[in-house]
Amino acid sequence: MSKEQLIIFDTTLRDGEQSPGASMTKEEKLRIARQLERMRVNVIEAGFPAASNGDFAAVKAVAEVIKDSTVAALSRAFDKDISRALEAIKPAASGRIHTFLATSPIHMEKKLRMSPDDVIAAAKSAVRFARNGIDDVEFSCEDAGRSELDFLCRVIEAVIKEGATTINIPDTVGYNVPEQFAERIKQLRARIPNSDKVVWSVHCHNDLGLAVANSLAAVMAGARQVECTINGLGERAGNASLEEIVMAVRTRQDIFPCETRIDATQIVPASKMVSSITGFPVQPNKAIVGANAFAHESGIHQDGVLKHRETYEIMRAEDVGWNANKLVLGKLSGRTAFRARLKELGIEVESEQVLNTAFMRFKELADKKHEIFDEDLHALMSDEAVTPENERYRLVSSMFHSETGEVPLARLIISTEGIEKEAEASGSGPVDATFKAIESIAASGSELLLYSVTAITTGTDAQGEVTVRLAKDGRIVNGQGADTDIVVASAKAYIHALNTLSSKKEKLNPQI
Numbered sequence: 065m066s067k068e069q070l071i072i073f074d075t076t077l078r079d080g081e082q083s084p085g086a087s088m089t090k091e092e093k094l095r096i097a098r099q100l101e102r103m104r105v106n107v108i109e110a111g112f113p114a115a116s117n118g119d120f121a122a123v124k125a126v127a128e129v130i131k132d133s134t135v136a137a138l139s140r141a142f143d144k145d146i147s148r149a150l151e152a153i154k155p156a157a158s159g160r161i162h163t164f165l166a167t168s169p170i171h172m173e174k175k176l177r178m179s180p181d182d183v184i185a186a187a188k189s190a191v192r193f194a195r196n197g198i199d200d201v202e203f204s205c206e207d208a209g210r211s212e213l214d215f216l217c218r219v220i221e222a223v224i225k226e227g228a229t230t231i232n233i234p235d236t237v238g239y240n241v242p243e244q245f246a247e248r249i250k251q252l253r254a255r256i257p258n259s260d261k262v263v264w265s266v267h268c269h270n271d272l273g274l275a276v277a278n279s280l281a282a283v284m285a286g287a288r289q290v291e292c293t294i295n296g297l298g299e300r301a302g303n304a305s306l307e308e309i310v311m312a313v314r315t316r317q318d319i320f321p322c323e324t325r326i327d328a329t330q331i332v333p334a335s336k337m338v339s340s341i342t343g344f345p346v347q348p349n350k351a352i353v354g355a356n357a358f359a360h361e362s363g364i365h366q367d368g369v370l371k372h373r374e375t376y377e378i379m380r381a382e383d384v385g386w387n388a389n390k391l392v393l394g395k396l397s398g399r400t401a402f403r404a405r406l407k408e409l410g411i412e413v414e415s416e417q418v419l420n421t422a423f424m425r426f427k428e429l430a431d432k433k434h435e436i437f438d439e440d441l442h443a444l445m446s447d448e449a450v451t452p453e454n455e456r457y458r459l460v461s462s463m464f465h466s467e468t469g470e471v472p473l474a475r476l477i478i479s480t481e482g483i484e485k486e487a488e489a490s491g492s493g494p495v496d497a498t499f500k501a502i503e504s505i506a507a508s509g510s511e512l513l514l515y516s517v518t519a520i521t522t523g524t525d526a527q528g529e530v531t532v533r534l535a536k537d538g539r540i541v542n543g544q545g546a547d548t549d550i551v552v553a554s555a556k557a558y559i560h561a562l563n564t565l566s567s568k569k570e571k572l573n574p575q576i
């Protein structure tokens with residue numbers, strides 16, 4: 065007999081983006097959304113359209129391309145917000161409105177300054193309005209984890225009568241503990257007369273490190289949707305991490321009464337993509353996606369695993385997408401093979417011109433690095449995402465000098481709106497000198513918030529992937545660059561960030 069489905073609702077592009085510094089451009093959101101669809105996530109929460117024109121455009125763009133996942137848009141419980149969200153998800157093959165209102169005494173009294181009866185009236189009216197525009201409506205009782213049970217029952221019963229199809233119980237401040245949170249879900253489902261008409265969902269924050277435990281306890285108590293994010297990205301300490309929820313349910317099918325439709329082999333590629341786009345590194349000992357998650361150091365463990373894998377391993381690394389970086393292409397591979405591999409990886413190439421430049425860059429890379437892996441292609445194509453339209457600055461050539469006892473020096477030629485300019489600077493190291501040289505041309509006056517380097521694959525010929533985070537006038541942007549020379553990768557990342565900063569796009573990263 066087949067089990068019930070556990071709906072995986074990913075909010076990396078909405079709650080995840082609310083992490084300070086994790087703002088994403090429309091193109092970056094599209095890349096992640098495509099990867100989530102490839103992973104077979106049921107619902108992708110793409111953003112909060114009323115927050116800004118930039119977020120509206122990003123949600124709409126996601127709605128236009130995603131076919132196999134429902135695209136959800138968040139909105140406060142106002143008709144104006146809901147109308148904007150409805151407009152953004154109009155192109156979606158399957159769309160959802162996710163509207164929310166706080167129900168805890170502290171939020172109602174101090175933040176909303178609304179009486180409990182007013183909250184019920186506003187919640188009903190929002191759900192009614194949303195249902196006039198779309199069939200799939202989710203209602204969230206913000207701070208449900210600290211709301212009074214009797215009041216929650218009243219609000220939820222009322223919004224179900226108005227046509228809500230999913231009821232979400234967020235532990236907004238990460239205050240709950242597993243047994244008590246599960247009991248809350250059980251009580252709500254038992255006490256609300258029309259509770260069987262909706263899917264019960266949970267959305268847990270990780271302030272006490274309990275987001276995954278609370279979500280899984282709620283699943284045992286009847287929740288059939290979990291809201292989560294890749295790498296547990298999200299406000300403050302983050303949200304429940306998708307990879308941990310999915311793999312716990314899959315690994316412990318002996319106890320969970322439901323299953324997901326997720327293609328787990330896409331988990332590690334998704335984790336790497338989110339980490340590279342946001343510049344948030346994954347800690348090595350992070351479950352499932354940390355670099356050490358499947359590494360056995362102690363002799364006793366290694367001996368056991370060699371004799372019989374299950375002695376120390378409850379999951380297989382390859383099942384979650386580790387070691388999937390097959391050797392794909394080499395120096396002699398042609399355009400057809402290159403194009404075919406990009407297609408297999410789900411990487412969209414906008415035009416023949418983009419394909420031609422990407423292919424040229426692939427050949428240059430293959431000259432420096434004999435084995436090209438999937439990760440290299442992802443990095444190469446994300447560099448290509450900086451199209452001439454948004455490319456104000458471009459690195460033309462670079463020279464670095466670094467020698468024991470000498471002051472490191474960088475000399476660069478940068479094209480600025482088509483005009484080549486030369487700059488030279490010294491610094492405490494070649495990267496510092498490079499950034500100073502770039503700034504001497506761009507004079508952006510931005511503040512460097514983050515600089516990080518990771519190796520994309522293994523081996524000393526691996527490409528280094530650099531993330532640079534810049535802040536200016538309240539706007540925070542990330543830039544990425546990859547190259548076998550990490551100083552060149554650093555220059556590319558800095559220039560990418562400058563190009564994003566100088567684009568006219570509105571700030572994404574909305575805070576609710």
Ligand code: KIV
Pocket residue numbers: 079164204205206207232234235236237267269
């Ligand atoms: O944490 C929260 O309460 C939220 C809601 C908007 C669902 O993110």
Ligand code: ZN
Pocket residue numbers: 079234236267269299
């Ligand atoms: Zn949240």
